[in-house]
Amino acid sequence: MKPATKFAIGAAVIVSAVTLLIVEGVRQTGTYFLTPTQLVERVRDDTTFHDVGLKVSAKVVRGSISRDVASRQIDFRISDGTAEFPVRYVGLVPDTFTDANDIDVVVEGKYGRDGVFHAVDVIAKCGSRYEAVWEEPAGTLTRR
Amino acid sequence: MxxxxxxxxxxxxxxxxxxxxxxxxxGNTSEQPDDPPDMEETDRGRALLALREIEFDQATGKLSDDDFAELHARYTKAAVTAIEADPAGVTASDAIEGMIAARVATISDGANGFCEQCGARLPADAAFCAMCGAPARR
Amino acid sequence: MTLLGDFALWAAMLIGLWTAAMAFFVPWQSRPALATSITRGAHAACLALLVAAVALWRGLFTHDFNIEYVAAYTARNLPDYYLVTAFWAGQKGSLLFWAVVLSIFGALAQLLTPSRHRDLLPYVAGVTSVVLAFFVGVMLFGDGANPFERLPFTPPDGRGLNPQLQNPGMIAHPPTLYLGYISITIPFAFAIAALLARRLDTGWIIAMRKWALASWLFLSIGITIGMWWAYIELGWGGVWAWDPVENASLHPWLTLTAFLHSVMIQEKRGMLKRWNVGLVIGTFLLSIFGTFITRSGVIASVHSFTQSDVGYFFLAFLFVTAIASFTLLYTRWPALAPEAKLESMLSREGAFLYNNLALVGIAFSVLWGTLFPILSEAVHGTKISVGPAFFNRVNVPLGLFLLLLTGVGPLIAWRKASPANLRRQFIAPTLGGLVTLATMLGFGMRAFYPLVSLTLTGFVTVTVIQEFTRGVRARMRLHAENALLALVHLVGRNRRRYGGYVVHIGIVLYFIAFTGMAFRTEQTVELAPLESATIESPYGHTYTLTHLGVSQYAALNRHVSAATLDVARDGVRIGSIKSEKRQHVDSFGNPTFEPSTEVGIRSDLREDLYVVFGGTPDGTERAQYKIVVNPLVSWFWIGGVVLVIGGLLTMWPGGPQIRAARRIMPQAGYAVPLASVSE
The missing domain is CATH 1.20.5 (Single alpha-helices involved in coiled-coils or other helix-helix interfaces)
Structure with a gap:
């Protein structure tokens, strides 16, 4: 067998192994990444969707966070403007997680049949935070 | 402002x-002579580097004696061919390199060995070890 | 200084466009004066951008809050050294930083490249100028991307620097990573120049390989410091989250690592020319792609960068560059034919080919996973995302295969190897692996991947040791040197080879540290004062942490709540550990930013005890903590240092020399018959 043929066989093995790992990996670990509207529609069409672990990206509704100190449980609502539902999470949340200024949040968990999203993970983003428009405060120095 | x-x-x-x-x-900036190319940029240099590497691979036990002889002969030939093709580009030290390489090739074809006393490599026609002076026994 | 800054940006862009136009469209080959003028374009652009940089720094240091960028990222109470780093704290400054560094690299490439490559240099200047003009163009024409933009009024104080960026790691992390991303432009420019000039021998590779090494080293340092920053600043207790922004830095690193190996095959054998050009182009595109990901917000990431239309400039640039480069490669395809054939699969070339496939395979899988939300939405209409579970499933086996090759490659001779010799080479490393395996089994470790990983690290380590000892012994024998001198000469005369082996040891240490991550334990607790929590270490001992209390005080630009824990290991007190919540304030005492957390870490070579203060519920004396035991984390940082040492060894000036070659054969005992040379 020529070296080039041998190499081609080895290469084919590696390439197919990589492909197999990727396909299997996606099949077994891929999770839906939805907006609240999409999730509500999906659940309406197919109630088994309540049992599927998934991620939802939305904004935290202002002033909706309530914390239960003893059990470290946090309840809040998320919305994308159209659909809105409550989320329950137990654990420590990142510093950036507030209900002050429409922060983006990604919650991972299951949307239970009780209409509450039971999150196992909460990731807060702080994208638009300090890119707010500059407003001229009263009585500041004017442009030179 | x-x-x-x-x-x-x-x-x-x-x-x-x-x-x-x-x-x-x-100005006359472009008139400066170019610095010489790296060894790896010339056929001659590549062949010499390959020879060096083959020597070293044999010394560290990576190459069998048969493979060593075959590769060594081939790259010696390549070095000699390169030098013959471009004798003008050969500097003094290059010429010596090539001679050594060619010489080594002829030696390597013969019974090659190492000094029992100090382990230095012995040329085929050596009666005494060049490193320690011990009589060559193989 | 914004007038001068703006002027400098315009000047840099016009010079860039001019240089590129002259380099690509005017025949300069027969006109040395014109060729020199084109290469001077790289220097002129560098000068212009240095002026722009000075203008921005002046604004930062004089607290000129009328400049939007200065007001947005600094404040009067910010320590001075953070005024230096605020340069790259925001998107606008990052773009300028990128352009400045690129122009410096572009000028250095002209200065440092030997004059015998002068038929490449104007093209190199052309390529770097195009990239530079693009970056400056983004600043000038992008939506809110000009760092010299002024506000219609002057705020009394700036908004200050994001507290997560007020960290020593952050001083070094973005610049080193940028340096890595940016310096890839130089190898790319040489590749394109070689294609354009049809100088497709190894000349261009030799002219740029130090740049490729430097780029790889910067990327490695940047990634490692990024891991460190994430570890101590993001407060989730890990170093690598497979976040898209992190992955973006890994893609070019992987393809560049592949290139650094496959390029040796081209230098020695004249093979893989097409593959190498492709890898360089691909690496450059991936670094631009990384910038696109971080700047566009197209893929959800925890890293919060400004999202703006600037990202789409990069996407457009990415497509244009990709099409232009690969078209050029296609037109030169026949000229890049290999000079030799693979002699045997049982050779170092063979091992390197598989190493390349594995590296590119990993890069592809990471890219695929990163882009999967977009791809799935385009195909199925539903976003499906993959998380760390996916990346670990795919990359742990591939990474271990790569680790195996790291040990196998050095044992095989170039060109061809004989099975009998190979067996002898493998005895010690295999034993090393098996001893490691037996030891770990003896300690009661039963997890599959960690066992494989540690076995392989043993194998690779013994391989490297064997390479060094055999090399030293061979030199002692051939040159009658003592061991120390032999070692110095061995490394000094083969810097890339033995520097590379040192890098391999660094990689082994990373793998050990990653293996440790498999054994991390964590728990979340809430403690009243003097109440204790216990956490079991995977080594078998138990930590008892006692909550001492929370103290509150004001520092220079922040209010601090510091929670302190007393730490005992197996009942013996070993010290205390402190974690803080910080609320940054501006110079009027108004809070800026959300509160940030400083984690507490007790680190030794075996494990880190990592504590995150989660806050005090409603003003009680109780405190919430996340407590993590992270085994072997220190080895990431030690591995990083080893890797840098190895990288510097490979880059140390001076290549193989005739002088060195002459000493291979000290045939002092007989005269060389000079006549025999012509036989």
């Missing part, structure tokens, strides 16, 4: 001068 404008003008003059100067005042 004024100072900034002056600075900007000065910077602009400097930039333009940098770009235009070689065209309006062509």
């Amino acid at each position: 004024g100072a900034e404008a002056i600075a900007a003008v000065l910077v602009m003059i400097a930039l333009l001068w940098l770009i235009v100067q070689p065209m309006v005042l062509p």
